[in-house]
Amino acid sequence: MSRLRSFGRFWWDFVIGDDWVAAAAVVAAIAATAAVAATRIAAWWVLPVAVLLVLWVSLRRAIAA
Amino acid sequence: MSAAFLVLSAFLASAVEMVEALTIVLAAGLARGWRSSLTGVGAATVVLAAITATLGPALTVIPINALRLVVGGLLLVFGLQWLRKAILRASGFKALHNEDAIFAEQLTGARTAARVERAGVDWYGFTLSFKGVLLEGLEVVFIVLTFGSTQGSIPLAAAGAAVALVLVAGVGIAVRAPLARVPENTMKFTVGIMLTTFGIFWSAEGAGAHWPGSDAALLGVLAFVCASSLLLVRLLQRERRARLTPLGVET
Numbered sequence: 001m002s003r004l005r006s007f008g009r010f011w012w013d014f015v016i017g018d019d020w021v022a023a024a025a026v027v028a029a030i031a032a033t034a035a036v037a038a039t040r041i042a043a044w045w046v047l048p049v050a051v052l053l054v055l056w057v058s059l060r061r062a063i064a065a
Numbered sequence: 066m067s068a069a070f071l072v073l074s075a076f077l078a079s080a081v082e083m084v085e086a087l088t089i090v091l092a093a094g095l096a097r098g099w100r101s102s103l104t105g106v107g108a109a110t111v112v113l114a115a116i117t118a119t120l121g122p123a124l125t126v127i128p129i130n131a132l133r134l135v136v137g138g139l140l141l142v143f144g145l146q147w148l149r150k151a152i153l154r155a156s157g158f159k160a161l162h163n164e165d166a167i168f169a170e171q172l173t174g175a176r177t178a179a180r181v182e183r184a185g186v187d188w189y190g191f192t193l194s195f196k197g198v199l200l201e202g203l204e205v206v207f208i209v210l211t212f213g214s215t216q217g218s219i220p221l222a223a224a225g226a227a228v229a230l231v232l233v234a235g236v237g238i239a240v241r242a243p244l245a246r247v248p249e250n251t252m253k254f255t256v257g258i259m260l261t262t263f264g265i266f267w268s269a270e271g272a273g274a275h276w277p278g279s280d281a282a283l284l285g286v287l288a289f290v291c292a293s294s295l296l297l298v299r300l301l302q303r304e305r306r307a308r309l310t311p312l313g314v315e316t
Contacts (some may be wrong), residue, residue, distance in 0.1 A: 014203065015139060017146040026141050030268050032133070037273030044274045047265045048286060051141065052293050058149050059297060063158055 020056040029054065067280055070287075071197045071216050074259040077097025078208045081252045082201040083233040087245045088168045089197030097190025104186050109268050113202040117210065122216040135209045136270025144209070144260025145311030151254035152294060156301035161250050164243040178296030208260070215267050258294055 018022045029050030037043035094102035124132065153159035171193070178189045209226050213219030236244060266286050269276070276282035 014207075015142060017142075019146075019149070021284055022145055022149070023142045026138060026145065030138055030141075030272050033269055033274050034272040037275075042275070042277075044269055044271070044276050044282070046274070047141075047269045047272075048289050051145070051261065051265055051290075055145060055148065055152075055293070055297065058145065059301065061154060062149060063301075 001049050019058050019061060021061065025050070025054045025057070067216060067283060068218070068221060070259070070263075070283065071212055071218065071222055072225040074256065074263065075209050075212055075222040076229050077252050077259070078256045079205045079226035079229035080233055080247075081249060081256060082204050082246050083229055084164065084249060085167075086198045086201035087233055087237045088164050089171055089201075090194050091237070091241065091243060092168055092171035093173050093190045093193040093197070093287055096172055097178075097180075097187045101187040102194040103192030105191040105196075106198050108191075109195045109198035109202060112199055113206055116203070117206050120210055121204075121214075121219055124210055125219075127214075129215075129217075130271050132271070133267040137168055137266070137268025137271050138214045139264075140211055140260050140263070141264025141268055144257055144262075147253060147257030148261050148290075148294060149257075151250070151257045152297050152301065155254060155298045157305045158301060162253065164247075164249065168243040173219045187302045212263065215263075254294070258287070258290050262290045265290070 029047055033043050033046040034052065036046055090102055093105065124136075127135075150159060154161050158298055175189065175193060181188045183191075205226055209222040210219065213222030217223070233244065262283065266276070266283050278285070
């Protein structure tokens, strides 16, 4: 069990890193892009704007920590 | 244009990871003997080759839009990790990556550890090299496979990584010291920008968005990520200076 946990922990650290909120926000931003793309509105701008916001919040969290 | 980006990104990302792996292998080799260190390198290379051989063909059978969505999302999460650390380093909120200091720390640890022999090799030297090469190599494999499969050319991405391997290993063998003069922090910043750029581009396409100007929009995304990152560095540098300046004292 502890080996399985270590394995999971390794992949979590490898992909998600030390800010899971940023990773969750990226997933939400991709979902928002898909939602906008399903309408007639252009959706290409959603991710760049979202990424800038996520990066800023993530940096603030890192500095505060 | 995308091909040049692909090769350059794979080259830079691989070179950075290989410089870090080289530091660990050198420390293990000098402190515990080259036999155990190089056996660790060989074993890690076999594991990495097995992972690449398994995942590489599997990725090519996934439909391109699903692949771009998943791979783009992963690259974006991964790239933001790199970019966040690079911005914190560039603005002074995090210590710069220093290969000489890391080498000295690894060397001290390796020299003081107890000697245990297993299968004719020093176990500490073997595992230190094995873990170092495997962990840094996994990032290379991840970047090469994701970049290569999404652009439809794993061999091209692998070529970028291979050039980095030859270059770093060649210089490492020649100087037998950590490659502290490599502008690692700048390279990490560049790789963070590239991973984030490709991540935005592909995940948006995978989610159904259409970029104005098609593939040429990649340059626009690159410029946006680059400008935003530099702006964030400037803002944080100013904040750090303000924190360090005593209240009421003008500089």
